[in-house]
Amino acid sequence: MSEPEVGGLTIEDSQSSLASSTREKDPKEVEAKKAAKAAEKAAKEAAKAERAAQRGVKAAIMTQPEADDPLKDAYGDYPMVQSQGQTGRKWTHVEDLSPALVDQKVLVRGRIHTTRGKGKSAFLVIRQRTATVQAILFADDTTVSKGMVKYATQISKESIVDVEGVVKVPANPIEGCSQKDVELQVTGIRAVSRAAALPFELVDAARSEEEVKAAAERGEIMPTVGQDLRLDNRFLDLRTPANQAIFKLQSAVCQLFKSTLLAEGFQEIHTPKLIAGASEGGAAVFRLDYMGTPACLAQSPQLYKQMAICADCDRVFEVGPVFRAEQSYTHRHLCEFMGLDLEMAIHEHYFEVLDVIEKLFEAIFNGLATTYAKELAVVATQYPFDIPTFKPLRLTFPEGIAMLREGGYPDVDPLGDLNTELERALGRMVKEKYGTDFFILHRYPSAVRPFYTMPCSDDPTYSNSYDVFIRGEEIISGAQRVHDADLLTERAKACGVPVETIQSYIDSFKLGAPPHGGAGVGLERVVMLYCALGNIRKTSMFPRDPKRLTP
């Protein structure tokens, strides 16, 4: 498909911020603002220097070697990488450096994380994603000149550089780098892309609350970066090791979801997000004009995944955006999030769906804990958490109510929904009694579920429905659906849904409908709850909430 012209107002506005006065107050915002102001000042100075340089005035910053430096071929800014040619050189990933490579010459491409110049020597930390390594220059006039040291120390933080050097094993482990047992003795350094002044320092953005507290106890103030400042500059914020790891984990959850379901005979489908809808219909829906027809954005693929089942697709999943125009400004709601949806024909019982859901989360929990242990450790460095435990556990809703009543909530409504407080309390009790952070609560009261939920055959007060919890927070909602047109009509009427508005939905079950059930998972919630991150904005790359539409 042809690529769109990136022009007009689209990009501009997708980056511009909403007025900050409309934002929630963040406790760290105040400190962050100070940091931002300092950064702004620095940016202005840098811009001034840049303008001076452009006017032909000698720039403060050295970008090319002096002509008379005998080592001038070893450093200096590259020309812009423009596919001039292929040299056959190999770059080693910082992560892959190890004592096994001692005394070998390697080439790495990374960012200047920190710089420390001291007379004839310079100590750089080069960062590539979550990995950092120390790179040392010492002017000896053989492999490193004074000009080279000067050049290296003047490269701004976050600039991308190619560093050529010899792998050395230092006498003492290097603290503060992920590579503690190796360092690079630099023989060449070239800037690939220079960074202008930063709105905040990456080391500040990567700092843990614990570190800040410990410093405060010593009487030191360590700057942190507020959430809005981070999100306003998300492409910078995402460079912190914890964020690099979080989005690798997010990608991993997606792959574990897909691979487990594919192995269970599911097929991936894609259903439309643009659906017809009149302006007066439904709450929490984004509305738009579709070529003159009123339309809205899908709040879930519910109808379409059910149609796929009626179309004999048997077992389907979809990974796609879900849109909710809700004025919820909580730690766990977004206006656009990734839905991991599944729907499947069943032969007899919704337990067939629960079997799949348990396999799915066993695979996700085990897959993350084993294959992604490194990323989990990186996240925990900034945001400490315990790896959650997984044991398959199914409790009925009445069993859950009984636990709550015995556990200090004697007045809980046996046929009402559970609020956040009750869910968390139940999560704690389950953890204590059964030793698992994961469990399924099923047979919810019919009254608190959508009209298309299949009632229990033995007692229609309850329904063939379920929620799944991680750390006492709901992560999945699902049910066996009503696949019988007559019962669906009856249920709609009983729930006060005007039948005429859903007639074609009802009709789609009239040409032979397989009994079926399914569930919907929020991807951001899985990562948030697994890592106990406490705010869903941390697990959405570019979050959308009622107050944020940019970047």
Next chain:
Amino acid sequence: MSEPEVGGLTIEDSQSSLASSTREKDPKEVEAKKAAKAAEKAAKEAAKAERAAQRGVKAAIMTQPEADDPLKDAYGDYPMVQSQGQTGRKWTHVEDLSPALVDQKVLVRGRIHTTRGKGKSAFLVIRQRTATVQAILFADDTTVSKGMVKYATQISKESIVDVEGVVKVPANPIEGCSQKDVELQVTGIRAVSRAAALPFELVDAARSEEEVKAAAERGEIMPTVGQDLRLDNRFLDLRTPANQAIFKLQSAVCQLFKSTLLAEGFQEIHTPKLIAGASEGGAAVFRLDYMGTPACLAQSPQLYKQMAICADCDRVFEVGPVFRAEQSYTHRHLCEFMGLDLEMAIHEHYFEVLDVIEKLFEAIFNGLATTYAKELAVVATQYPFDIPTFKPLRLTFPEGIAMLREGGYPDVDPLGDLNTELERALGRMVKEKYGTDFFILHRYPSAVRPFYTMPCSDDPTYSNSYDVFIRGEEIISGAQRVHDADLLTERAKACGVPVETIQSYIDSFKLGAPPHGGAGVGLERVVMLYCALGNIRKTSMFPRDPKRLTP
């Protein structure tokens, strides 16, 4: 995440059709309409019978055995499947039946595809997805009663049934079933979900053009089903074997795309589809109100995947919906389609991206041809095509122009874009000369590419860009992007893009930007062109074009 209430107008309208008068004329529509009318009549009659049955009048259709039938436990409609219990029974997939199971009793769940009753016997064809098997009943009063034969023959087509039977190997292969070497001797049959009257017959929807033509030559008229009637009843249309196979192939292309890129070190990302945008900006954009702020739907993840690269994600892909409010009503344009996007940092040259693209399509072509040979054969039964050939081939744009000039297009503009005719002509010439249905054309003239495309270092008239073709139709567009803020500003000005509207896009390259390139693929186009299906509506489950927003 909690499931939305399916109510209000959302579902109703997502199924209701646009006024048919706004539709394009389809040559087959007329016949289809006749069929639809007949179906409507039948539906009315069935509904009448149903109502009569509900009033307690003896229904025309038998749903339960006579009380005095000694074999009454072997047939009759199930109660609605409502998770009453789990029996431990195993169902065999129709596809898995084989002579190895001869004389064994099996249970299958499928649809009544066709029925033929003849005195004391009945011949049913049971369909499960792309597989069909013959099921025979012969009233012998030992295992099959007359009542059972009557019951079986009266089950309407497309109803879902459980059939219990003994696997037999027939004397002669069974024509017209995918299972030719086995059949079922029915010992029990029960309807799971009955189908009302159909808007069209599935056998008509599954018929190939060749079959219709051959019949016409014999003087017979075989009904076919027009595209709009199909799409209006998509959940029925999708049950044809060809459609079942098409969407398994679509799922397969997705998995091959992902697995190849994951193996190449990519990570999956999800970027927002809701982006800020003022009402006056950009063409072909769907606009909406976002909590009081003007917003639009992303036309591509271009900006965001580039930000992910600036955020050090290194190699990213996204599979997500792309929205284009274009009034294009061609065989290859949709207003909502699935974009398979990739973006990656490069060290030196855009050939690093082309290496990935070639690996990707080699994996897709080989993966489909080997692992999905069965599905390809099923598609070809209704829509005959040759498996396309894959050889890696890169031609420069000037080389392509030279081929076209020599090949009968002497006046082609050496610095203009290629129109559909020229692309197809070049595709034919390449196929003839190099024997491949796949090739890459690179170094497009800068003038025909977006402003953010990196110009060639040796000649800025050309750019580091590429299109990828299958069967002479463009399937991918991509390029090395400009990662330098100054050059980006310059290019924007040269292309007449107001710099102030894209300032924050430009700014995102100022904090150290890796050289990078990428590409965007249309999922529906890959499947359409691979299978030579001729219309993109065949490869979109629920297509969206300027005239269709439902179902």
